[in-house]
Structures are given as structure tokens and as C-alpha cells.
Amino acid sequence: MDTEKQVLRILDEVLSLNGRSAAFDRSTHLLGAIPELDSMAVVSLITALEEQLGLVVDDDDIDGDTFATVGSLADFVAARLG
Template sequence: MDRSQTIARLRDTLAEVLDKEIPVLTEETRLFEDLALDSTSVIEMLMVMEDTMGLEIDPEELEPEVFATVGSITDYVLSMSAAPATS
């Protein structure tokens, strides 16, 4: 999955979590300030990402800066996708 596909998937995920259409999503879009995510919606977003993107996310390992912008969460998703699977 490339960067633009990841952002498109994130837009779909955020639309589902927030229960509203998100017509424009840029890498600079801030998750909390611009989209009004809260801690509950972040957990829901992570669960949807696991289901739809095939990721295994450990919330305990996430740093707050991962959720700063669409670009930062995209970087995280791409790094998770590129990481070798651990058993």
C-alpha cells in the first residue's frame, strides 16, 4: 500500500469512526484540532485500522505524536506495514 492509498483508507476509517463524510483530508489535517477526535474515537480508529488494514497495533507502544496529523499516522501505518511480522 502506498502513501496515497493509506491516506484514502484513513479517510474512510475516520469517516466511519466520526460518522460523517470527510471530503478533504490532507497530510496537514490535525486529528484532534481539525477532526475533533477524542480518546474514545482514537481507540475506535485503531480497531477499525486493525480490521481493515490488517495491522496489529499495540496502543501501549504508541506515542502521542503519532496522532498529531494525518501525515504522522500515515507514517506510522506505513512503518507498520513495512515491518516484518513477529511471532
């Protein structure tokens, strides 16, 4: 499974989107565009990415740009996976 698909699966699961993420692509805006993605959900999403993909994310590694779009989040995850 490619990184973008993994990110979409985890987004759907963590935000309880009930399959809505299937319509998302790299340019889909996240932060500020999806009501379910609030500050608490960001924390839950980071935790899920760490647990399910084996990432280690430091607080200094992320900012609002990381969660701007599906593409920016997938690129962040891909960079962490090496």
C-alpha cells in the same frame, strides 16, 4: 488504494464525519482539532485500522504524535504495513 486514502476512509467511517475527510490532506490536524476524535474514538480508530488493514498495534507503539495529523497517522500505518 494508497495508505493515506485508506486512513481517510477509516477516519470518516469511525468518526462519522459524513464525507468531511475528503477535504483533509497530510497537514490536517487531528487530535485536538477534530472534536469527534476523543480518547474513546482513538481506541475505536485503532481497532478499525487493525481489523480493516490487518495491523497489530501495541500500546507502546502509539502516542499523541501518531494522531497529530493525517500525515503522521498515514505514515504510522504505512510503516506497520511494511
